[in-house]
Amino acid sequence: MLGSVSLNPENPPRTEPSALDSGESSFHLPLEGQAGKVFGALLGGALGDALGYAVEFSPAAEISAAFGPDGLRDFAALPAPVPFSDDTQMTLYTLDGLLEALEWANQGVGADETACIWLAYLRWLKTQGVALDPAAPSPPLRWIDTQAVLHHRRAPGNACLSGLSGPDMGTTFRPVNPDSKGCGTVMRSAPFGLLPYVEPEMVYRLSQDAAALTHGHPSALHSAAVFSVLIHDLLAPEASLQDAAESAVRRAGESGVPELAARLADAVALAGSGPVSPAELTAALGAGWVAEEALAIGVYAALATSGAGTPQEHFRAAVALAVNHDGDSDSTGSITGNIVGTLHGAAALPTDWLEALEGREVIEELARQFLKATTG
Known part of the structure; x- marks a missing residue:
């Protein structure tokens, strides 16, 4: 339980509107400290997601033909507002599930964190135009559900949709989609790493349990958990990216998932060569469609640059x-943005990209709610 994180008993579960509903947005982000890292992680992931979403499903040759030999490198090449994909949607719903559990804990009421996240994902599923199973619970709406910018259907993963379409909650002991190892578990799991005052082992368990809501393959579960603890390591004030990456390699080696351990070790080794060509990247680390490959590319890209x-x-x-x-x-792109945004905080985020990002105010508001629940 997250009772040990409960620092603000004046913060009950909320479904009411916030100042954002009046159109207000300060755009004055905290640049340093834990708050800066939380904003950096969430907005950084959205920025990376949005840049990548513009070229998802496009071969590298087509990207170069459209944007020049160096590919797509800047929001200036895209029409504004620049949309993010289901990756950021699900990250925000992960955050909101954790937020609900924290709000109950701050009232002295225990809540099952994974169940709260499952209910959040069911609410996300409805935004995608998918009816819930008649036997599944129908959770009440929260503030996030009123934000129309999150209701677009932007290529959600099949396992995420099918894993949430049944009547029962998937668990590590009774997984849904037992053979699925898609990266849909990793790309949504940064929020677990943003929990303060929580031991890495608990971060790992929370992330692994939430991954099992939609995917069952060990690599999907452990890749998400290793990623969440990597983010948690970077939350420290003087965090080292190299140390965090090497710790992730060690955790992957202890996971019992050989392909995860191998891909992360390859990522750290490849980063020593600096940036490589798209063909060299995918030859060494894969294309990122499965969990361990997506995590490896994110770690590599952050380290190599x-x-x-x-x-x-x-x-x-x-x-x-x-x-x-x-x-x-x-x-x-989302995973890389999460990593570098957490490492440096919001100071790393290009202002012109933030100005062009669709739905930025929603992400900022959820970050503020999360910080209020965790630090007061």
Whole structure:
């Protein structure tokens, strides 16, 4: 339970509108400290997702033909507002599920975190135009569900849809889609790593249990969990990306999933060569459609560009490297944006990209709600 995180008993479960409903948005982001890292992780993931979503399903050759030999590298090449995909939608619903559990805990009421996340995902499923199974619970609406920008259907993964379409909640002991190892578990799992005052083992368990709501393959479960703990490691004030990546490799080796351990080790090794071509990237790490490949590309892109200069230069270079290839560009961009955004905080996020991002105000508001529930 998350009772140990409950620092603000004045924060009950909320479904009421916030200041955002009046159209207000300060756009004054906290740049440092834990708040800066939370905003950096969530908005950074959305920015990477949005850049990659523009070229998802496009081969590298087509990307180069459309945007030049270096590929798509900037929001300036895209019409505004630039939309994000189901990756950011599900990340925000993961955050909202955790937020509901935290709000109950702050009232002294225990709540099953995974059940709260399942109910959040069922609410997301309805935004995709999918009717819930008649035997499934019908959770009441919360603030996030009133945000029309999250109701677009943007290529959601088949396992995410089918895993939530039945009457029962998937678990690690009774998984749905037992053979599915798609990256849909990883791309939505950064919020677990943003929980403060929680041991890495609990972050790992929460993420793994939530992954089992839609996917059952061990790589899908453990890739998500390793990613969440990587984000948690980067939440520390003086975090080292290299140390966090090496810790992720060790955890992957302990997971009992050989393909996950191998891909992450390959990612760290490849990063020593710096940025490589799209063909070299996918030959070494895969295309990112499955969980361990998407995580490996995200870790590689963040590490390989870490000498790019300022935090913003690092962010731009990392995300561009992560999306210009033949594979699942929005997911690899999202994961990379989560990583670099958490590492540097909101100071890494390009202002012109933020201004062009669709739905930025919704992400900011949810980040504020999460920070209020966790730190007061």
